[in-house]
Amino acid sequence: ETGVTQSPTHLIKTRGQQVTLRCSSQSGHNTVSWYQQALGQGPQFIFQYYREEENGRGNFPPRFSGLQFPNYSSELNVNALELDDSALYLCASSSPKGGTYEQYFGPGTRLTVT
Amino acid sequence: AQSVAQPEDQVNVAEGNPLTVKCTYSVSGNPYLFWYVQYPNRGLQFLLKYITGDNLVKGSYGFEAEFNKSQTSFHLKKPSALVSDSALYFCAVRDAAGGATNKLIFGTGTLLAVQP
Numbered sequence: 001e002t003g004v005t006q007s008p009t010h011l012i013k014t015r016g017q018q019v020t021l022r023c024s025s026q027s028g029h030n031t032v033s034w035y036q037q038a039l040g041q042g043p044q045f046i047f048q049y050y051r052e053e054e055n056g057r058g059n060f061p062p063r064f065s066g067l068q069f070p071n072y073s074s075e076l077n078v079n080a081l082e083l084d085d086s087a088l089y090l091c092a093s094s095s096p097k098g099g100t101y102e103q104y105f106g107p108g109t110r111l112t113v114t
Numbered sequence: 115a116q117s118v119a120q121p122e123d124q125v126n127v128a129e130g131n132p133l134t135v136k137c138t139y140s141v142s143g144n145p146y147l148f149w150y151v152q153y154p155n156r157g158l159q160f161l162l163k164y165i166t167g168d169n170l171v172k173g174s175y176g177f178e179a180e181f182n183k184s185q186t187s188f189h190l191k192k193p194s195a196l197v198s199d200s201a202l203y204f205c206a207v208r209d210a211a212g213g214a215t216n217k218l219i220f221g222t223g224t225l226l227a228v229q230p
Binding site: 004006031033035041042043044045048055056058090092094101102103104105106107108110 | 146148150155156157158159160163165204206208209215216217218219220221222223
């Protein structure tokens with residue numbers, strides 16, 4: 001069974017730029033969620049994708065957007081980067097079928113905005 | 115609104131002693147509760163969950179958690195701590211108001227330090 005993978009591991013961008021982060025879900029999982037973890041904080045829910053559609057969103061502005069592909073992999077796009085976007089971005093996959101609900105996380109992408 | 119509180123920023127315990135990491139929750143309806151562990155510069159690893167059933171839940175690496183509905187708590191426990199257990203621990207609850215969305219609400223985390 002392949003776990004959740006994310007790329008890149010680290011990224012440095014300049015304020016105002018755009019960034020794309022990628023995630024491959026765990027085998028058999030059809031739901032992908034993205035979280036932002038600022039330094040010293042717990043993860044905050046950004047949004048979730050199920051069957052290629054966004055089906056839930058946290059308190060993040062529209063410049064945070066995403067995609068899910070037919071193979072259930074996903075992208076997180078952030079436009080007009082701000083200094084406060086510096087964080088660890090975590091992708092998690094799950095398969096709510098069967099009512100288990102636990103999410104399995106990737107290693108994260110560390111984004112630094114300068 | 116759903117929320118989770120971890121009242122201790124850090125817990126210190128000697129190797130071999132029992133450990134407890136505290137978590138309290140506030141949800142509408144039945145809670146779905148989770149514990150995750152995060153090692154430095156790593157993602158979160160799932161430890162255990164409570165959905166329904168026995169109040170004592172057993173998970174990975176010898177950890178267990180006790181669900182207490184009257185005290186709205188879900189404390190993480192281990193009978194004998196290891197130095198390798200030193201990490202950041204997060205309690206989380208599924209947002210029941212989210213409908214089909216499998217959104218987790220996390221606490222602020224508790225740093226567990228196990229001294230040799």
